[in-house]
Amino acid sequence: MINNNDSNNLDKIVALCKRRGFIFQSSEIYGGLANTWDYGPYGIELKNNIKRAWWKSVVYERNDIYGMDAAILMHPKVWEASGHTASFVDMLVDCKSCKKRFRLDKLEDNTCPECKGKDFTEPRSFNLMFKTSIGPVENTQSIVYLRPETAQGMFVNFLNILDTVHPRLPFGLAQIGKAFRNEVTTGNFIFRTLEFEQMEIEYFVRPQEADKYYDYWVDQRFNWYIGLGIRKENLRRRQHQLGELAHYARACTDIEYNFPFGWSELEGIANRSDFDLRQHSQKSGKDLRYFDDINKERFFPYIIEPSGGIDRSALAFLTDAYDEERIKNDVRVVLRLHKDLAPIKVAVFPLLKNRSMLVELAKKIAQDLKRYFVTIYDDTAAIGKLYRRQDEIGTPYCITVDVQSLDDRKVTVRDRDTMRQERIDIDNLKEYLTEKL
Numbered sequence: 001m002i003n004n005n006d007s008n009n010l011d012k013i014v015a016l017c018k019r020r021g022f023i024f025q026s027s028e029i030y031g032g033l034a035n036t037w038d039y040g041p042y043g044i045e046l047k048n049n050i051k052r053a054w055w056k057s058v059v060y061e062r063n064d065i066y067g068m069d070a071a072i073l074m075h076p077k078v079w080e081a082s083g084h085t086a087s088f089v090d091m092l093v094d095c096k097s098c099k100k101r102f103r104l105d106k107l108e109d110n111t112c113p114e115c116k117g118k119d120f121t122e123p124r125s126f127n128l129m130f131k132t133s134i135g136p137v138e139n140t141q142s143i144v145y146l147r148p149e150t151a152q153g154m155f156v157n158f159l160n161i162l163d164t165v166h167p168r169l170p171f172g173l174a175q176i177g178k179a180f181r182n183e184v185t186t187g188n189f190i191f192r193t194l195e196f197e198q199m200e201i202e203y204f205v206r207p208q209e210a211d212k213y214y215d216y217w218v219d220q221r222f223n224w225y226i227g228l229g230i231r232k233e234n235l236r237r238r239q240h241q242l243g244e245l246a247h248y249a250r251a252c253t254d255i256e257y258n259f260p261f262g263w264s265e266l267e268g269i270a271n272r273s274d275f276d277l278r279q280h281s282q283k284s285g286k287d288l289r290y291f292d293d294i295n296k297e298r299f300f301p302y303i304i305e306p307s308g309g310i311d312r313s314a315l316a317f318l319t320d321a322y323d324e325e326r327i328k329n330d331v332r333v334v335l336r337l338h339k340d341l342a343p344i345k346v347a348v349f350p351l352l353k354n355r356s357m358l359v360e361l362a363k364k365i366a367q368d369l370k371r372y373f374v375t376i377y378d379d380t381a382a383i384g385k386l387y388r389r390q391d392e393i394g395t396p397y398c399i400t401v402d403v404q405s406l407d408d409r410k411v412t413v414r415d416r417d418t419m420r421q422e423r424i425d426i427d428n429l430k431e432y433l434t435e436k437l
């Protein structure tokens with residue numbers, strides 16, 4: 001396994017992502033747009049697999065969480081009520097020597113990370129929300145924001161959910177979607193970008209049970225990452241100090257990953273108290289209290305919010321999976337992704353691409369397997385190169401069709417991690433792979 005704390009490893013991962021079609025710089029042919037990235041054929045599969053794993057664990061495998069998908073554009077009053085118009089700000093300072101701008105809270109020892117200068121301008125606040133406007137005339141009435149978090153879409157639908165699914169506390173809403181922040185400190189590849197995807201749960205509880213469910217969700221979410229293959233030594237919990245808390249939070253624990261650039265937040269679990277429902281009740285004039293029909297009382301539930309980033313998780317999964325194995329004088333690069341996350345599950349090759357019978361049989365096998373697993377057929381290089389490609393994108397199983405396959409109807413299946421090869425009957429491939437995957 002590689003050493004996570006080596007900053008060269010980020011370069012290796014960025015290079016692999018580009019070389020193998022995971023992630024590209026956005027608008028690259030025009031010189032790129034800073035801090036925006038495009039996901040290629042394998043990157044989108046990885047992201048979809050992360051989302052699927054999350055949705056399965058928080059929606060399908062539970063009885064108390066409902067999925068939803070709110071619009072990105074919302075009524076501007078939402079952001080007044082939520083406090084984002086006034087408080088979603090970073091304090092910025094400019095270095096007087098090199099003129100670069102930084103977030104005050106990210107400066108170490110009050111020293112400029114670029115030129116080591118110590119003389120800064122007075123801090124100024126900067127709102128992180130991207131503004132745009134609806135309609136052809138731009139005026140104060142037409143201003144809308146690109147949402148900086150998906151959460152508010154769930155709070156403003158609280159009544160709709162109560163009226164349609166009639167849930168009992170505790171219950172939750174789950175949503176995956178894009179969020180946008182005009183970040184000043186960016187960089188570190190897809191760790192901090194202007195546009196990113198969040199996976200958020202808003203879990204509504206009785207106020208007196210908030211602490212219990214806060215601890216519960218910190219554990220649940222921590223274990224989700226471990227269950228998908230993140231090594232324990234690379235994951236930790238970090239509780240926020242009082243001065244660090246967001247304007248809406250009573251308590252917050254970050255799940256941090258040991259990235260090549262240091263321990264950094266992967267997901268935050270916050271106790272948002274009844275702040276949001278109370279605020280939206282006041283601003284909208286609608287009663288957003290929950291009615292408890294057993295005790296016959298109305299109250300604002302507290303909200304526990306596990307809020308993770310899909311792009312950040314993708315980077316953590318890629319980093320944790322990246323491995324270099326020395327074989328004689330060569331280095332084998334392999335992504336040891338959890339099988340649920342691997343973009344491609346099975347690759348099928350003919351040993352000789354100029355033998356039409358092998359090609360036909362290999363194509364037929366791939367086509368049959370496509371009905372059950374994400375499978376690709378490849379004959380565009382020699383077999384050694386084909387294996388290498390699949391190792392680099394983390395494909396758990398490669399199948400080779402050779403001359404003997406035409407006689408005995410068996411193929412060689414090679415396991416990414418053990419490199420063991422087994423001869424398997426073509427007719428048993430589906431069962432064999434189903435069991436393995």
Ligand code: ATP
Nearest residue numbers: 181183191192193196265266267268307308309312
């Ligand atoms: P940070 O302190 O790193 O700016 P945050 O505490 O502001 O993050 P939250 O508001 O808690 O982040 O957002 C929840 C999650 O959304 C984060 O844990 C992260 O995974 C993701 N996220 C937030 N901002 C970005 C961003 N600019 N780029 C990519 N992912 C992000």
